[in-house]
Amino acid sequence: MSTETEPRWRRLEPDQRREQILDCAIRLFGERPYAEVSTTDIAREAGVARGLINHYFGSKRGLYLEVVRRMVTVPIADRSAVPDGSLAERVEFSVDWLLDVISARGKTWVAVLGTEGVGNDPEVERILAEADEMAAENLVRTVGMRDAEPAGAELRALVRAFGGMVKAAGREWITHGTLTREQVQLVLTEQLTALLGETFPHLQRM
């Protein structure tokens, strides 16, 4: 008879275990609202003791913030493929790339950023603000508007505002199916072109 000394649990590298718990948390937080997800649920999902969550993330809230941070991070554009054409062409390229990103995340993206809840959460707000800022910065670079440097702050504010429409249009497309990708592409391209080509110059003369 074999002395089956099969261990009751496996000991993982901290990074691996962290990642595993984070994955489960992302899934569960994506399914139902914060208060409806207990750390017990997450622990069970990860096949782990509940206390381990506190060990790695301090508190439930800490884990949640980590989830938000993870989900909101947008990949940086590969600018090597950006065409050198007119503003309209570069904008079209950028929008297309944006929609690719949204499409890739698909349901998860929507499930995560789809709901605007009530409740002032400075920490979450900061994370999202930073993400929006990076996305805006990135978009500005991609369409090559760097020459407008002096009014950079206003330009980025404009683009962040545009980001709101991107998200809303994305929801119309992905979740509600009221617009096709082609339609969203058209709308966002025309709007962003007008924003950068027309409105922005007007704004600078105020």
Next chain:
Amino acid sequence: MSTETEPRWRRLEPDQRREQILDCAIRLFGERPYAEVSTTDIAREAGVARGLINHYFGSKRGLYLEVVRRMVTVPIADRSAVPDGSLAERVEFSVDWLLDVISARGKTWVAVLGTEGVGNDPEVERILAEADEMAAENLVRTVGMRDAEPAGAELRALVRAFGGMVKAAGREWITHGTLTREQVQLVLTEQLTALLGETFPHLQRM
């Protein structure tokens, strides 16, 4: 010596008490996130026994949904004052009215819709979707695009997407102060004009 039989608590009409609790809940939920607000806090703020909250709203979540519903409801535009001019003029009027509404709610509005959290909450989503739908419907009527009836669904989807930009621009103005009201006015007016006058016709030919 007077037989001071001062009552320990006053008995209110259900509607009044409901309203009072709701007011306190709105204030507190506007200050910190859902999980950080306990029903004990709300009860104390309202000077009321905790159990009463459950009596009126069933659960903490029920109260929360009521708060969201209340905060998200946008007053109907007074169409009697809408000018009969060009599309651009009507759009300008509508945007101005929108900004008035946002301005009136001010910090509260932002505190409420400012944070996009993570977590799929169908109920909250439904409430917000309905509110957006009503706002879009209202805006479409105000700018007098009712003639575009056959493509009403797409038009409203477009306007809902635009609503995303309204919110984002409002945040830039109210909370971050990166744009002035005049700038936001200009941006939204031009964008909406282009959306309705240019992009929408283009969209119909797809």
Next chain:
DNA sequence: AGTTGCTATTGACAGAGTGACAACAACTTG
């Protein structure tokens, strides 16, 4: 004024969830 009835409101209780921490066990190293 005293009594009665209705119901808004309270207070206590049970169950569930969270965070802290000491003890344990899987794995590494010599």
Next chain:
DNA sequence: CAAGTTGTTGTCACTCTGTCAATAGCAACT
């Protein structure tokens, strides 16, 4: 194989939520 390292567990104390029977404000009617 022994000893140390540390990832992991399980329990304890505390807080929060929802339920419910008991209480008390108030109006109506003697």
